[in-house]
Amino acid sequence: MTKSSASTEAVDDYLKAILELSGPADARVTSNALAAHLSIRAASVTGMLQKLAALETPFVLYEKHRGVRLSPAGRRRALEVIRHHRLLERFLHDVLDYPWDEVHEEAERLEHYISERLEDRIAARLGHPGHDPHGHPIPAKNGAVAERTEVELSRWPCGVPGTISSVSDRDPAALREMKRLGLVPGTSVLIEPGARTGSVLVRVAGQTPTRLAPEIAAGVLIGEGS
Amino acid sequence: MTKSSASTEAVDDYLKAILELSGPADARVTSNALAAHLSIRAASVTGMLQKLAALETPFVLYEKHRGVRLSPAGRRRALEVIRHHRLLERFLHDVLDYPWDEVHEEAERLEHYISERLEDRIAARLGHPGHDPHGHPIPAKNGAVAERTEVELSRWPCGVPGTISSVSDRDPAALREMKRLGLVPGTSVLIEPGARTGSVLVRVAGQTPTRLAPEIAAGVLIGEGS
DNA sequence: CGCTTGATTTAGTCATGCCTAAATTTGCAG
DNA sequence: CTGCAAATTTAGGCATGACTAAATCAAGCG
Numbered sequence: 320m321t322k323s324s325a326s327t328e329a330v331d332d333y334l335k336a337i338l339e340l341s342g343p344a345d346a347r348v349t350s351n352a353l354a355a356h357l358s359i360r361a362a363s364v365t366g367m368l369q370k371l372a373a374l375e376t377p378f379v380l381y382e383k384h385r386g387v388r389l390s391p392a393g394r395r396r397a398l399e400v401i402r403h404h405r406l407l408e409r410f411l412h413d414v415l416d417y418p419w420d421e422v423h424e425e426a427e428r429l430e431h432y433i434s435e436r437l438e439d440r441i442a443a444r445l446g447h448p449g450h451d452p453h454g455h456p457i458p459a460k461n462g463a464v465a466e467r468t469e470v471e472l473s474r475w476p477c478g479v480p481g482t483i484s485s486v487s488d489r490d491p492a493a494l495r496e497m498k499r500l501g502l503v504p505g506t507s508v509l510i511e512p513g514a515r516t517g518s519v520l521v522r523v524a525g526q527t528p529t530r531l532a533p534e535i536a537a538g539v540l541i542g543e544g545s
Numbered sequence: 546m547t548k549s550s551a552s553t554e555a556v557d558d559y560l561k562a563i564l565e566l567s568g569p570a571d572a573r574v575t576s577n578a579l580a581a582h583l584s585i586r587a588a589s590v591t592g593m594l595q596k597l598a599a600l601e602t603p604f605v606l607y608e609k610h611r612g613v614r615l616s617p618a619g620r621r622r623a624l625e626v627i628r629h630h631r632l633l634e635r636f637l638h639d640v641l642d643y644p645w646d647e648v649h650e651e652a653e654r655l656e657h658y659i660s661e662r663l664e665d666r667i668a669a670r671l672g673h674p675g676h677d678p679h680g681h682p683i684p685a686k687n688g689a690v691a692e693r694t695e696v697e698l699s700r701w702p703c704g705v706p707g708t709i710s711s712v713s714d715r716d717p718a719a720l721r722e723m724k725r726l727g728l729v730p731g732t733s734v735l736i737e738p739g740a741r742t743g744s745v746l747v748r749v750a751g752q753t754p755t756r757l758a759p760e761i762a763a764g765v766l767i768g769e770g771s
Numbered sequence: 772c773g774c775t776t777g778a779t780t781t782a783g784t785c786a787t788g789c790c791t792a793a794a795t796t797t798g799c800a801g
Numbered sequence: 802c803t804g805c806a807a808a809t810t811t812a813g814g815c816a817t818g819a820c821t822a823a824a825t826c827a828a829g830c831g
Binding site: 349350351361362365366369383384498 | 777778779780781
């Protein structure tokens, strides 16, 4: 008796993790990578992947020892949860005045529990926004996600003006630091030449350049724009 | 090793049920009553009550075969969850335009997952309301609940003007019916004499009296007021 | 080609919370 | 006071989802 669908918090988290780790190329994701990302043991991952692949409508395509990829259903659910997350962040930030370094944790919990109805109401209330407060695109209801042409900050050429596109929301301290430096999505910056160990020298228009620590710089995407 | 605190969705639901069933007199609640209220088996209730009573800080006082009562900690948590629920209902209704017969279900799910922080933001945003959209009082953060002097509609004396105080939110159809009849909290009404089988003849100021079915009337509280 | 090493899977546990079936207790009628 | 019926508890299971320890697989090296 293969189980039907339904989706728990744990399942949602696996699907989101697979989507994030597989990248735009939809590469296979290893158990180890998932275990690290989810902070659980690899053995637990294997068990779950076997279940997710054995569902009546499987959420993943799984070949033992070769990693997993999302099935269409799995991708659909993952995008739905990400949509919930980013809409919630936008909502908490815009309507309830949450500071942008605090929205992530709350959204991470609630994303699993809001109904389709609430999702729609929030989106309507916000005017169907395209991005969360950190600059990440909000998937549409049909799963469409805006193209991402941005690159990591450390890969942007020196001397070419660019615009901060998004900032990782996984580390509140990093977000506070970015805010302090004025490096919020939409900000125009120049990369200055300087010693590289992953760290980056950034200049916000008209200000003194600042050095960003590698952990922080790694979470910043930058795109074209004056 | 007795387990510490933490509180799951299931635990919250038990505590809320005990609070609701024990009434203002804080009477003991039987396993059977809980089982019926929660739509689960009595045997499952027994197991859970034993756990809730064995916690490092017990949520209930439990004597086998004699029912349970909430401990101070249990009461505190129950009131917190009810506060979440009613604040959420108010919020969904006022800020997100949910119809009043739909707020209950959504709030029932979310009440377990909102942080203290979000609770506070919502309360602030609403101006610290005292009642949910159905007229039920919202417990204060310290657990204080407004006195309830109201009585069931069927117990209100005929001919004495009263004001609809609250309407049970457990049945969406009943709520729609009440809305249709204009019987929302705050409405002034008169009870007309008429055959009683639990049903009630109500007259909203200036209108023709309507007969309320017993299931519906049972969920309505009425108090003094023109 | 065989081996070592790291990645991965299997096997067996545990806690949560629900269920059924089988005691057992309680309380009320006679 | 007895005994039955209803309420309640015990015993034993199942599903979820995590963990540890012990296989096993795979991949690169010599």
